[in-house]
Amino acid sequence: MRRGTFWSWLWIALGVIYFFVPLVATFAFSLQAKLNVLSFKAYADVFSDPNFRINFLASVVWAVSTIVVGVVLFVPTAYWVRLRLPSVRSVVEYLTLLPFVVPAIVLVYGLVRTFSRPPLPIVNSPLLLIFGYTIMSMPYMYRAVDTGLRAIDALVLTEAAQSLGAGWLTIMLRVIFPNIRVAVLSGSFLTFAIVMGEYTLAQWLDKPAFGPYMALLGQTKAYEPSACAIISFALTWAAMGIMQFIGRGAPGGAQVAAGH
Amino acid sequence: MSAKKMVFVLMAMAMILAACAPAATAVAPMVETSAPMVETVVVPATAGPAPTANPMDTLAAACKAEGTITLIADPRDWADYGTIMDTFGSRYGVSINDLNPNGSSADELAAIKANEGNKGPQAPDVVDVGYSFGPQGVSGNLFAPYKVQTWDTIPLKDPNGYWTEEYAGVMTFEVNTKVVKDVPTSWADLLKPEYKGMVALAGDPKGSNQAIMAVWASALANGGSLDNAQPGLDFFAKLNKEGNFVPVIGHLAEVAQGATPILLRWDYNAVGDEVSAAGNPPITVVVPSDGTIEGPYVAALSAYGPHPNCGKLWLEFLFSDEGQMDYLRGFAHPARFADLVSRNLVTSDVLSMLPSASSYSVAVIPTLAQIAAQSTTITSGWDSAVGVTVH
Amino acid sequence: MPFFLFILFFLVYPSSTLVIGSFQDNAGHFTFANILGLSNPFILGAYEISLRISLYTAAGGAIFGFLLAYAAVRGGLPSFVRSSMMTFCGVASNFAGIPLAFAFIASVGRVGVVTELLNSIGINLYDMGFSLYSILGLSVVYMYFQFPLMVLIITPAIDGLRREWREAAENLGGSFFDYWRRVALPILTPSILGTAILLFGNAFGAYATAYALTGGVISLVTLRIGDQLSGDVGGMSAGAGYAMALGMLVIMTVCITGYTVLQRQSERWLK
Numbered sequence: 013m014r015r016g017t018f019w020s021w022l023w024i025a026l027g028v029i030y031f032f033v034p035l036v037a038t039f040a041f042s043l044q045a046k047l048n049v050l051s052f053k054a055y056a057d058v059f060s061d062p063n064f065r066i067n068f069l070a071s072v073v074w075a076v077s078t079i080v081v082g083v084v085l086f087v088p089t090a091y092w093v094r095l096r097l098p099s100v101r102s103v104v105e106y107l108t109l110l111p112f113v114v115p116a117i118v119l120v121y122g123l124v125r126t127f128s129r130p131p132l133p134i135v136n137s138p139l140l141l142i143f144g145y146t147i148m149s150m151p152y153m154y155r156a157v158d159t160g161l162r163a164i165d166a167l168v169l170t171e172a173a174q175s176l177g178a179g180w181l182t183i184m185l186r187v188i189f190p191n192i193r194v195a196v197l198s199g200s201f202l203t204f205a206i207v208m209g210e211y212t213l214a215q216w217l218d219k220p221a222f223g224p225y226m227a228l229l230g231q232t233k234a235y236e237p238s239a240c241a242i243i244s245f246a247l248t249w250a251a252m253g254i255m256q257f258i259g260r261g262a263p264g265g266a267q268v269a270a271g272h
Numbered sequence: 273m274s275a276k277k278m279v280f281v282l283m284a285m286a287m288i289l290a291a292c293a294p295a296a297t298a299v300a301p302m303v304e305t306s307a308p309m310v311e312t313v314v315v316p317a318t319a320g321p322a323p324t325a326n327p328m329d330t331l332a333a334a335c336k337a338e339g340t341i342t343l344i345a346d347p348r349d350w351a352d353y354g355t356i357m358d359t360f361g362s363r364y365g366v367s368i369n370d371l372n373p374n375g376s377s378a379d380e381l382a383a384i385k386a387n388e389g390n391k392g393p394q395a396p397d398v399v400d401v402g403y404s405f406g407p408q409g410v411s412g413n414l415f416a417p418y419k420v421q422t423w424d425t426i427p428l429k430d431p432n433g434y435w436t437e438e439y440a441g442v443m444t445f446e447v448n449t450k451v452v453k454d455v456p457t458s459w460a461d462l463l464k465p466e467y468k469g470m471v472a473l474a475g476d477p478k479g480s481n482q483a484i485m486a487v488w489a490s491a492l493a494n495g496g497s498l499d500n501a502q503p504g505l506d507f508f509a510k511l512n513k514e515g516n517f518v519p520v521i522g523h524l525a526e527v528a529q530g531a532t533p534i535l536l537r538w539d540y541n542a543v544g545d546e547v548s549a550a551g552n553p554p555i556t557v558v559v560p561s562d563g564t565i566e567g568p569y570v571a572a573l574s575a576y577g578p579h580p581n582c583g584k585l586w587l588e589f590l591f592s593d594e595g596q597m598d599y600l601r602g603f604a605h606p607a608r609f610a611d612l613v614s615r616n617l618v619t620s621d622v623l624s625m626l627p628s629a630s631s632y633s634v635a636v637i638p639t640l641a642q643i644a645a646q647s648t649t650i651t652s653g654w655d656s657a658v659g660v661t662v663h
Numbered sequence: 664m665p666f667f668l669f670i671l672f673f674l675v676y677p678s679s680t681l682v683i684g685s686f687q688d689n690a691g692h693f694t695f696a697n698i699l700g701l702s703n704p705f706i707l708g709a710y711e712i713s714l715r716i717s718l719y720t721a722a723g724g725a726i727f728g729f730l731l732a733y734a735a736v737r738g739g740l741p742s743f744v745r746s747s748m749m750t751f752c753g754v755a756s757n758f759a760g761i762p763l764a765f766a767f768i769a770s771v772g773r774v775g776v777v778t779e780l781l782n783s784i785g786i787n788l789y790d791m792g793f794s795l796y797s798i799l800g801l802s803v804v805y806m807y808f809q810f811p812l813m814v815l816i817i818t819p820a821i822d823g824l825r826r827e828w829r830e831a832a833e834n835l836g837g838s839f840f841d842y843w844r845r846v847a848l849p850i851l852t853p854s855i856l857g858t859a860i861l862l863f864g865n866a867f868g869a870y871a872t873a874y875a876l877t878g879g880v881i882s883l884v885t886l887r888i889g890d891q892l893s894g895d896v897g898g899m900s901a902g903a904g905y906a907m908a909l910g911m912l913v914i915m916t917v918c919i920t921g922y923t924v925l926q927r928q929s930e931r932w933l934k
Contacts (some may be wrong), residue, residue, distance in 0.1 A: 019738070033777060034807070046552065047552040209760070232548060
């Protein structure tokens with residue numbers, strides 16, 4: 013194991029170098045807003061810009077809404093597929109990976125054309141953006157939930173609960189859901205990151221969001237865009253850290269693989 | 273098994289529905305201009321008995337009722353659009369919806385097209401596109417004609433009123449003098465080895481008017497002409513081969529960082545960057561001495577815009593004395609420059625930020641036919657000249 | 664069932680306009696011209712380059728990502744390494760587009776921090792032929808979201824490697840390498856290959872980063888589709904854009920099918 017630890021540290025070190033060098037370079041550049049002096053002026057400019065707050069919060073709202081919609085939609089579906097409709101499983105898995113295939117610009121083009129006409133003219137409502145994001149995050153969210161369900165052997169749990177007289181809603185809310193909390197959280201991390209950084213959908217659907225805001229900043233300012241990139245990276249990482257901390261209390265999801 | 277079948281049936285239904293749908297989008301343009309044909313009310317003030325209602329007031333009221341105007345691809349820092357938008361918004365009491373400020377001229381036309389049936393905020397009311405995109409919009413049936421009140425004093429316009437030149441810029445070099453010690457003064461200079469890895473465009477020549485014009489401008493200095501942009505492609509091919517060309521799309525950030533210290537930009541953008549950077553980094557704007565091109569930008573009214581009255585009012589504002597002076601304060605040359613000068617409205621302090629007037633003498637301005645022809649040459653030839661297509 | 668309705672409206676339907684559109688010309692009539700037009704050398708070139716980059720980054724991403732994941736999960740390191748790496752990878756897997764491009768320009772661009780540093784000790788990257796604005800450079804940048812994606816997806820599989828198996832192998836007299844060759848790798852290979860295929864698809868579909876870094880000079884399929892959807896470029900049309908997207912869809916479908924098949928195989932062992 014000694015030899016093993018050396019190699020482990022080596023790979024991690026290489027990884028850290030690769031990932032942090034570009035971040036450090038960006039950070040270093042962002043400190044140059046004042047001539048010949050290192051300062052946080054660029055950061056002050058970003059934080060004092062009211063648009064920063066508006067767009068950042070807007071994206072947070074979209075992200076949380078997308079997570080909620082995703083959970084409500086995918087958890088029951090994954091559960092049902094696993095339990096009741098194993099024959100549909102391959103089709104469903106294909107469908108959930110489809111968003112990988114469709115580039116964002118094609119998706120939004122299609123969404124705009126489809127939903128600017130009756131019967132569902134919702135092109136102006138934020139709902140369309142949220143649903144679009146739900147589709148984009150589907151590969152990650154669905155798979156995370158699916159993995160979680162697989163790990164807890166949902167079938168056995170359901171049967172046990174049913175033999176104790178529990179109805180469907182009770183089973184979902186009090187048996188299944190708490191046990192896959194960690195998996196759901198991990199899917200939520202990825203969804204959050206995706207939505208926060210997303211540009212194409214928000215741009216074309218003309219909704220306030222962080223992605224277009226950052227792009228706009230990059231159009232005319234020299235140092236603020238770098239500051240903004242660092243801020244967004246840090247804030248997103250922090251948000252995930254918080255989510256993970258909250259999730260630590262739950263009985264492990266994917267970790268409960270052993271024991272069968 | 274039945275669940276599986278149901279899924280397939282649903283999907284088949286979707287495909288069939290979708291097949292029918294696109295036919296529906298080829299709907300004839302909405303006849304939304306139910307407002308009185310204001311474009312015919314270009315009544316000179318001296319004509320007969322004065323009309324009882326000022327047409328501009330009628331238009332302003334109609335626009336206020338619409339409540340908002342949707343613009344597209346107008347960055348606040350581009351030729352001082354920020355001031356223009358703020359003034360318009362507060363004066364007429366409407367809100368400004370500025371779509372996709374980073375968009376290119378091509379994106380603007382695409383947005384009109386994609387939102388033909390959409391009356392929501394994603395559909396632009398007016399566009400500000402590069403000269404060559406004017407005729408493209410006309411042939412694509414994307415514009416509605418409108419002649420503003422100051423129509424007669426504008427030199428460059430579509431005879432039927434489909435598009436009108438608002439302002440023009442001249443292609444210049446935006447140079448970061450902290451990184452570039454020896455400032456280049458001509459296109460020929462750019463090929464020098466000391467500028468290795470320094471020269472960049474501000475857009476993709478396949479869609480950005482600014483980039484297309486930059487390529488064309490280089491043609492003028494290398495044996496090309498307004499009828500032949502091919503030498504420009506050759507020039508960039510050479511620039512790329514020498515290693516002087518950097519394929520990054522340059523913005524102020526890249527200029528400041530040093531990745532693209534020599535950026536090919538319109539003068540108003542370059543001077544705007546110089547002012548915005550305020551010495552950090554120090555920027556100089558140079559008009560290349562061996563030839564450059566003047567690129568007009570034209571405004572057009574969308575045929576499918578949800579707020580046609582605001583669109584028309586916006587155009588009136590742009591072409592009014594005040595609007596044109598705002599462009600000048602944004603370092604661009606307004607279309608009615610000659611007219612404004614002849615009425616002594618242009619003061620020297622406004623002109624002082626721009627490069628010296630004499631350096632502009634090399635600039636030439638192409639005709640429409642030339643633009644159409646050469647744009648195609650450039651957009652279709654770019655990939656084979658400079659692109660990395662196959663190894 | 665609401666799931667299927669949702670998918671129907673928001674994914675299948677808009678995507679099918681893509682499929683239908685690829686068979687239409689500018690006037691809306693049915694035509695095969697767009698599909699045949701795919702044999703245009705520029706388009707084929709774009710496919711070739713996209714495929715190459717996707718292959719490099721999928722292979723590189725899979726290998727190094729696996730090493731990273733294994734090191735964090737089973738390498739005997741303190742647990743904070745694992746949790747912070749997972750959250751970091753969550754963020755990094757979506758760090759793309761202009762910010763990522765700029766970060767690399769600022770590090771290894773011509774006047775990047777690292778480039779200058781190496782210059783000062785006599786190593787001149789660009790003179791040695793390296794360029795960030797090449798296919799190799801773009802691949803290096805792509806890794807930034809490929810490594811994390813690999814780490815995130817392969818970790819549950821590594822988790823599933825029972826400690827008991829390792830101990831059993833040792834008890835039976837096998838060495839470190841024997842364990843790997845006979846037990847761990849065969850179990851993990853379907854997962855690794857499957858995820859590599861996913862990485863391939865991910866790279867193939869990337870757009871914003873390539874555009875920001877190389878302004879469209881390197882010809883990729885996604886960039887070309889973007890060109891077409893934005894307007895008439897070089898005499899082609901929106902139909903051509905759709906046809907290219909269709910080609911992409913076909914390639915991706917093959918990827919996904921491959922991934923699913925391999926996942927099934929690995930599931931048998933990890934159950």
